[in-house]
Amino acid sequence: MGDWLMSPENLSRELGLYRMGLALTWLAYCKENHVRLCVRTTFFELREFHVFDCQTHEVVPAPERCDCVALSYIWGKEATSPQQRLEKVVQDAVAVTQALGFNYLWVDRICINQTDIEDNRHQIRQMDLIYSNSALTIIAAVGSGPDYGLPGINGTPRKQQRTVMFRNQSYLSTLPAGSYSIQQSKWNTRGWTYQECVLAPRRLVFTKDQVLF
Numbered sequence: 001m002g003d004w005l006m007s008p009e010n011l012s013r014e015l016g017l018y019r020m021g022l023a024l025t026w027l028a029y030c031k032e033n034h035v036r037l038c039v040r041t042t043f044f045e046l047r048e049f050h051v052f053d054c055q056t057h058e059v060v061p062a063p064e065r066c067d068c069v070a071l072s073y074i075w076g077k078e079a080t081s082p083q084q085r086l087e088k089v090v091q092d093a094v095a096v097t098q099a100l101g102f103n104y105l106w107v108d109r110i111c112i113n114q115t116d117i118e119d120n121r122h123q124i125r126q127m128d129l130i131y132s133n134s135a136l137t138i139i140a141a142v143g144s145g146p147d148y149g150l151p152g153i154n155g156t157p158r159k160q161q162r163t164v165m166f167r168n169q170s171y172l173s174t175l176p177a178g179s180y181s182i183q184q185s186k187w188n189t190r191g192w193t194y195q196e197c198v199l200a201p202r203r204l205v206f207t208k209d210q211v212l213f
Helices: 008-018 020-033 088-099 117-125 127-132 178-183 191-199
Strands: 050-053 058-061 068-072 104-106 136-140 163-166 169-172 203-206
Touching: 020 088, 068 088, 068 127, 068 191, 088 104, 088 136, 117 127, 127 191, 136 191
Parallel strands: 068 104, 068 136, 136 203
Antiparallel strands: 050 058, 050 104, 163 169
């Protein structure tokens, strides 16, 4: 009975994660059919590489041959201290990571020691390996900072398609081309995110109105 008494917030969250089933089919198809293009055949040795454990919410040394999801997003003008709280885009990325069957997420702000200049430099030098060896890269091509989140996940709003009822029939407007939504995003204006996009073999892109693979 409790399932039918879900709050609007929980219902929105459940519907968002339910849609990740489609993303699972995309990933499965890619793994089966894109072996030469997308499946990693070698694992680079990343030194002092840490990941975020989505179950314990702790930053831990990456296990050997770690299947890690990476996050690409905009920091924004005023980034929250990693010790204070997980920003909305990270919270949503954790939910997506787990819904897709992964446990480890790499986020630059929390997986790189921002107070250690040497560690910061070292990790930046190997970011090409991090993104090119990620099992999947989640891209937040929406909003102007980390507090916007991923549309459709954990109550983060998604722009609804316009509908019109005429003679008991419902008509839906088409969605904008995915490439157009990405090109118009603030995420698309950053040099760092360009590198992350180019190097990632698999990209799950969240725009304001849809999810693209």
